[in-house]
Amino acid sequence: MRRPRRTREEKATSPTDHRLRAAIIGTGAVATHHLTAMSEHADVEPVAAVDLAPERLNAFLANHPGPRGYTDIDEMLATEKPDLVSVCTPPASHVDHVTRSLRAGAWVWCEKPPCLSLAGYEEMIAAQGEHGPYVSFVFQQRFGSGARHARELLDAHELGTPLVAHCQTTWYRDSEYFAVPWRGRWETEGGGPTMGHGIHQLDLLLHLLGPWTEVRAMTGRLWHEVATEDVSTALVRFDSGAMATVVNSVLSPDEVSRIRLDCSEATVELTHLYGHSNADWHYTPAPHVTDAARIERWRSPAHDEPSSHGAMLRQLVAAVREGRRPPCGEQDGRGILELVTALYKSAATGRAVRSGEIGPDDPFHAVVHGGAPEKLTGDGEADRS
Template sequence: MTRPRGRLRAAVVGTGAIAHGSHLPALADHCAEVELVAAVDVNTAQLDAFRAAAGNGVDGFTRLDEMLATARPDLVLLGSPPAFHREQTVEVLRAGAWVLCEKPLCLSLAEYDAIAAAEGPDGSPGPYASVVFQHRYGSGAAHARALLTTGQLGTPLVAHCQTTWYRDGAYYAVPWRGRWSSEGGGPAMGHGIHQMDLLLHLLGDWAEIRAMAGRLVHDVESEDVSTALVRFANGTMATVVNSVVSPHEVSRIRIDCSDATVELTHLYGHSNADWVYTPAPHAAADERRVETWRTPAADLPSSHSAQLESVLAAMRAGTRPPGSGPDARRTLEFVAALYKAAFTGMPVRAGEITSDDPYYTAMHGGHPAWAPADTAGGHR
């Protein structure tokens, strides 16, 4: 699909809180490059409220196909519930538009591969589908990744990835939450996936995972806590904790390298001030080196706006955007492997979940009931 020379045309599908609070400000930040022309929602009251907040010129639709045929957008931002993501993403791609979709992009590796089949072939100008992993973006994450991948912090040795949040019963009263068929999983799939994606973005390919999952508090189908031990391809060993039963909420990544520890502590977004570098005793005397760790070139917070900027640049260039293709699939495979390891009690290796594996088509591996009395794999 040839990209237009003028402003790109964008549409939003799903006009709830994420569209108001994140997509609308991101589009406003890039209004010189992209124009919001349409919005879609079956809830007409919610749709009207979004259009009023967006300003004049945004057409409203209750059907995705009608919007695509009438508005002919270049880019569609999907903020609908996860169960609709695969179908809507494929429909948008087949209409020739690019997609920026809220996590999870889909509910299984099988769905991901169906989306990949609807994209333009690699090396083509698209269209492509990218998943919202906004924690990868911003100057702090870019700086840390550059330091790690070039060896400036020494060899990565030990890591910790933590998403310990709190969600009450009212949160799970929303019908699609906590169900395998509509959310794809619990905090590993719907909450901790952001920090796990960032961990993979910083450390690269994972090799092996062992895990446990538990339903400790909430009366839902999926887990509300998971833990994992991970070995990366580069030898780094890591722990991962995902929870929605933790009153003191925090998102955290820590990576201990041979020359320094890098730590990120935040909740829903980070800036340079949230990244801390602690030199090892033998490296502390090199003040100039330590200062380069602590001074990124700019201070751009992580956000939907930061990720949208990269997507728009890829659209202009006609190249695959970050957070798509094999890059994003690696994160989804990691989550599927975490669930398989937890439910089978066995270690899972990268590349193990192929099309004949039950965890390829569903994160629960064919066991959606997951009775609390079943103690296999460490859950109650």
């Protein structure tokens, strides 16, 4: 017999003493990553999957038996009363699905990008309880031993002062990829490779270097027949004084994801595609650094755990159990969305944009293209005034 379910307030203030009941909203390709991550945790029980398209839902359940299927989100939330909801739907629906789940008392694990605008983001965050439930956004490349080790070395000033950085997401997507109706459109995807692809590397860059202060950018639609940009470039200055170059592209046959940090004592470089392990991180000492033991310490993390949804979920589950704010939550999600929005604003206006300047009265707060998408694709001149 199923035990009585607790109210939102009871969930927020008392420890969870049963396996976390998990549901997935949206059964596209990324949902499989979430279900796989859940299957790696004995503490998580997938109980439900929701999709508005019955044929897609049935195909998902045929390949992944166990969860019960629903085509109505509210029915699922009322019937299953999950502790954790994974939102794996296209970005335009994130605000609705996240807020509904939070108000039903579930913690939420939402795919990137968080949503389409800072205004939408604030609506989601307002739906959190004072002591939970909370929402966490999927930025799995922060997780795993390689990223953790690099962050620890930087925090301990082992690598010296960060000075110059490069952040590269140069991928390739063909016309078939953009044939999916919601892709390549501002109103459904929220942007091109800046929002939908490069956001992972940008988030990892922020995780390693900390807050940014200023961005100058250019965007364009050079090849694909889409509404959004298909390439962007930017210069970013950080609180620390470090400066970074950023490139996001879906025009690049030789695909790579790359972060390089040149510090006063060493260069650390990560080169991979969609995920990384210790072997993808490389440390090059400055000529004056000759301590072999120190260099070996840089190159020898204590563990080897690849970046993955599972590595992130483990920390999210711990936060749920302890009733504390989760990783990649309120501040982290806003930080990366603000940087992406500022990049678009800089490209559209032709001027530098500073952290904190995009407030509720700014047109870029409500929509990332500021109401003039043509200025981000080369169809209109940037306002240089």
